[in-house]
Amino acid sequence: MKKLMNINVLPTVSPLHLENLITRNGASAGVWLVVLIPLACSPGLYDTHTHCHPSPRLLSLLAIQVGVSGIHLYRQICLSRSNHKTPTGKEAGTNGNEQEGSVRRPSILLRLATHPYTPALITAVAISLLTDIHPIVAGTLTTICARVLYQTTHWLFHAFPGSFSLGEGAVAGQTAALTLTCSLYSLGFTLVHPKVLTYSQQTSALIQMGVVVVAALVTGLYRIPRLRSARLFVPYVCLCGAVGAGGASLVMGEWVVGWLVDTITHSHLRMTLLGWWAGLTLLALALTSWARRRSGVAVTVLRKVYHLVIVLVFVPGILLDPVFTHLAAAAATLLCLLLEVVRLESVEPLSTIIGRAFAPFLDEKDGGALILSHIYLLVGVASPLWLTPCPIGETSMGQWPGSPRSVLPLLSGVLAVGVGDTAASIGGTYMGRRRWVGTKKTVEGSLCGLAAQMVAVAGLTGAGVVAMTLPAWGRLVIAVGLVAAIEALTDQVDNIVLPLLLYTPLMDL
Helix, strand or coil: CHHHHCHHHCCCCCCCCHHHCCCCCCCCCCHHHHHHHHHHHHHHHCHHHCCCCCCHHHHHHHHHHHHHHHHHHCHHHHCCCCCEECCCHHHHHHCCCCCCCEECCCCHHHHHHCCCCHHHHHHHHHHHHHCCCCHHHHHHHHHHHHHHHHHHHHHHHHHCCCCCCHHHHHHHHHHHHHHHHHHHHHHHHHHHCCCCCCHHHHHHHHHHHHHHHHHHHHHHHHHCHHHHCHHHHHHHHHHHHHHHHHHHHHHHCCCHHHHHHHHHHCCHHHHHHHHHHHHHHHHHHHHHHHHHCCCCCCHHHHHHHHHHHHHHHHHHHHHHCHHHHHHHHHHHHHHHHHHHHHHHCCCCCHHHHHHHHHHHHCCCCCCCCCCCHHHHHHHHHHHHHHHCCCCCCCCHHHCCCCCCCCHHHHCHHHHHHHHHHHHHHHHHHHHCCCECCCCCCEHHHHHHHHHHHHHHHHHHHHCCCCCCCHHHHHHHHHHHHHHHHHHHHCCCCHHHHHHHHHHHHHHCC
16 A cells, blocks of 8 residues: 555656756746746637647647646745744754754655646646547657656756746746647657648648757757767758658658748749748848948847848738748748757857857847847747647638738737837837836836837728727737736846737737
């Protein structure tokens, strides 16, 4: 009986030792960030999305799991020290030779409730009950998700000290765990149940294979240090790419290179979008070169130029071809991650070139060895495309992705970062007088950000892109006002925080 009640046979995870961590300089703990991804994924539990596949409830339930599991990593500051008992004076007098305090062993129920894999067990049961996924598969998925979360979060803090606050590291670990787990499930399901895939399903399969390949590539580099050598690095990357192309072709049912060529060349709209994006990239590079030669241009304003470029990239893409934009954003993100690995491993001459190219993006939130500002910007604006409960191309209530009832949540990243944050920064730089307590942000800047987002939505409504009712306007004002206040008061990476905060209420409009 004692063996049955012994929970020590379960896998365990060491909590992060907060006193030994080197977090990002000047940033608070930000542990509240652990709830952002679960909140953003919560619309997948709505009944209006039950027809989608894979079931959006899988992502929602896994997101809740990683939110609860994140608390375990930081239990030193999230849980009270109720397990420590201080002896009374009478006890101290009676046992004078004993220590001042003794530790009371917690009960089995308490140890089970706070065990790091308990959320995975509960989530597996919930997935089995709320979806058509077999219990064994559900248990495997939740275990993988928990394992990836704990391993990735520990690795990020110990391999790159000073690059993350506690909350930012948690969000990065949650993102890695959810993305990899859902990708493995979708790819496995497609292989076990082969069928002819639609264009949007093929796009999702290609992105998921890219996620798996990049995860395997990075894991190999840091598990096998020899692969980082100049002689083995390029062949290893090429091998991973070849394996990924073969795997994607197997899942998609056709040769991936030919599919990509057909996808781009058989649509004048996509050719136009690619030309537009290429022109914006050249414009951004030209502006950067010009600004470097002029000392009077504020660095803040220069960075916000890239925010405006992002708006011009994503707005036409989301409105005209959201599936292709979804693919392009994922490819750009994975490419940026790969380039950051190249820069970190000092693969010359690429490392020097990449370092110079990323220099204009640097701000006070870039600390440690990593340069992440450009990745944060891209991921923040593109995240609504990846968080939407149904795959892009399959919408609730029979709507197409660009319909007035469904397009506004997809633009939440553009509104929060590209419009609101940019207007707040520029307005605060040139018109700011009164500062928020304890920050460098100004009240005038926050009002500029709020006004800019409302004007942007009004413009979309007037153009017939977005449909808004009077109650929806009221909820929008509250949501945008909350985001503007948090942008002013938080010291976390706002390019990630703001889109996640705005996406959830926009899904409820």
